[in-house]
Amino acid sequence: MHEPSGLRERKKEATRQRLMRAAFDLFEEHGFDDVSCGRIAAAAEVSKKTLFNYFSLKADLILDAERHHVHDLADVVRAREPGQTPHGALHAQLLAALAQRLPATGLSDRPEALRLRRLIRANPMLAERERQFQDQRQRLLAEALIEENSPELTARLIATQVHGIRQVLFAENTRRVLAGEAADDVYPDAVAAAECAFRLLAEGLGDRLRRG
Known part of the structure; x- marks a missing residue:
């Protein structure tokens, strides 16, 4: 049976x-x-x-979540509200993720999230596998931007900038929570940093995103 x-x-x-x-x-x-x-x-x-x-x-035994989230940024671009730019959608998604203290922002101080970050730091092979997932996430974002009629090189440049910004913010949030700061205490600075980063992006090459 x-x-x-x-x-x-x-x-x-x-x-x-x-x-x-x-x-x-x-x-x-x-x-x-x-x-x-x-x-x-x-x-x-x-x-x-x-x-x-x-x-x-x-490595995927503990990086399974990374594997399942490589499409996230591309999905944000594709599923945005009518009239919303890709830039605006990616900005809003990051702010929402910070508000939820999602591990992908580095702003989670839940024990299992901290445990994972420490393990990755201590094991280069895990860090390399995580980097491979990050590269895939960036490539998929570029593909989504190309679908918005961005030239291929422009899409790749923008995807690199957006993904790079997120990685810098992630690293700073992670550094602080691993040092013992509470995620709730870091949150205002994390939001301010995200706002600054996306403003700089919009003022530079990121204004190409408005064409979407």
Whole structure:
């Protein structure tokens, strides 16, 4: 007798979460390089084959959220309200994400978010995998801008600027919360920095975004 699809999906998600927790614990204790996929699978009580059914790379065991969010900036451009510029939509999205203290802004002081940032800092291979996802996010944003009739080079330049701004702001917010500041205390400065960054972008090459 076949299991209902809802039950199968819940079991799959439970297995995914078990693998991610096992990887996190082992990476923290032993370092990313010294932990094999087989060891993670054993800790999660599944086969190595099962692990690779869920995650193609070892780093993705704890960077799964990054993989699922590479389309976010491009989606903001495509799904913006009628009459709203790409620049305005990306600006508004960042402010909303800061208000929600989303980990993608660096302004989350939830224990699991801080734990992830520390682990990435301590393991270059994880940092490199995260950078690959960031590069993909930037490329997809450029593609969305090209769809807005921006010349390819212009779209790539704008995407680089927008993504670069977000990374600088992310790094500063992360630095402060990892140093022990509360996200709520950092929030006003984070908003002011975001407003300044997008104003500078609008005054420079970013005014091309208004053509969307």
